Amino acid sequence: MTTSKSGTLLIALGRSVKPGTPLGPLEGTPLSGFSPSSDTGRIHAVADCSRLGKASTVHPVRFVLTSDSLAKLCSNGRCRWEVPEDSHWPAFLDALDALSRLRFDEEEEAEPTLEESEIAAAVHALSLGEYPQDGEDADAWRCHGEARRCRDELLSRWREAQDRLAAAAASLDACPWLRPWAGAQVDVCAAAAEKLRRTATRFYVPKALADAAAADGLPVPVLPLDGSFGIFGDQASSVMSAVRRAWCASARTDARPLSVAALSAEEALDEALGRRRNGVDEAKQSLQRLTDTWAAEARLAAAEQTAGRPWCLIGVQVPPRSWPRRDGSTYQALTSWQLAVIAVYQVTADWHRAVVALWVPQGIGDQLLSAAASMRTVDLLGDAEDWASPASTLLVAWEPDRYDARVR
DSSP states (O other), X not given: OEEOSTTEEEXXXXXXXXXXXXXXXXXXXXXXXEEETTSSSOBBSSTTOGGGTTOSOEEEEEEEOOHHHHHHBOOOTTOOEEEETTSSHHHHHHHHHHHHTTOOOHHHHHSOSSOHHHHHHHHHHHHTOSSOSOTTOHHHHXXXXXXXXXXXXXHHHHHHHHHHHHHHHHHHHHOGGGHHHHHHHHHHHHHHHHHHHHHHGGGOOHHHHHHHHHHTTSOOOOOOTTOTTGGGGGGHHXXXXXXXXXXXXXXXXXXXXXXXXXXXXXXXXXXXXXXXXXXXXXXXXXHHHHHHHHHHHHHHHHHHHHTTSOOEEEEEEOOOSEEEOTTSOEEESSOHHHHHHHHHHEEEEETTTTEEEEEEOHHHHHHHHTOOTTSEEEETTOSTTGGGSOHHHXXXXXXXXXXXXXXX
């Protein structure tokens, strides 16, 4: 698609729009072109199209775009028709591009490329910890490294399938007449994504996700009474704040146990220590005690938030994989924790609209409803009569783009 003069686009319709594609409001668009004198050949946008080379004579034709005339259009890339830029054409072409990304080899995409034995070994290794306990065991480090790569590859492929489906759903919102025609494509990709999701759940511990959800609401810590942060002088409070922020950021965005958040806190402490030598061991030992305390507080808070309380049914509109920043760069729309929660707690999904329903503990539900703007969420049981309806029914009734007081 290229822009010609102001207000118009030049589109290689015979190549960009396959025969049989529903045209919706674009059907009946007036066009002009060239055809062999026999009137039985293709219609070309330009008289000097190379595929008209053997025609004895060529004459101009005027026609309107229909499913029949679409099938006659030349597929040469040089044959570009002029259409209005301010019509449905841009959204229509974007939708076709998004839907084309759903087409893949079913066997290749529906099954993980990794062998089941590799996945099982990776799940087992990571169940023992993100890193081996013995820092000198080279074989253990290699095993854990391979396990992390296995997990990350699987999660990347699942997120890629989600991204395809989310992009297709957005395009179908703009061109709803394509929904019936595109349904089979969406269903195939959704089935592939579901297989990847089920495999991904094996890498997550639900209780660790609940613990992470509680980490953000813990009380502000105070400086250790043992004076171990005294080496920082009047900067001790700011160092403590930086260490705590690093721990919280890792805990609430990561899908791994809180012991991994302690590593982020250690990195923040190392940065603050700089070239200091005296008192370093005492400060690190104190930090270890602090992160152990914070983790214990988070686990207790997670239990208090959820134990004996009803679970929540949360609707989530899954966004595209990345969002643009003002400076032209992009950022990941979902954190690892959010992805893990979607994987573990999903009970139903409608990938034609890129929405899923999650049955989650109270603490996780509260965290989802306070999520950043990149992920729209709703309490599907917010109305008094909703409790009796199946999750799939409530998800169908939810319109994410419509204002709702329950939507965050």
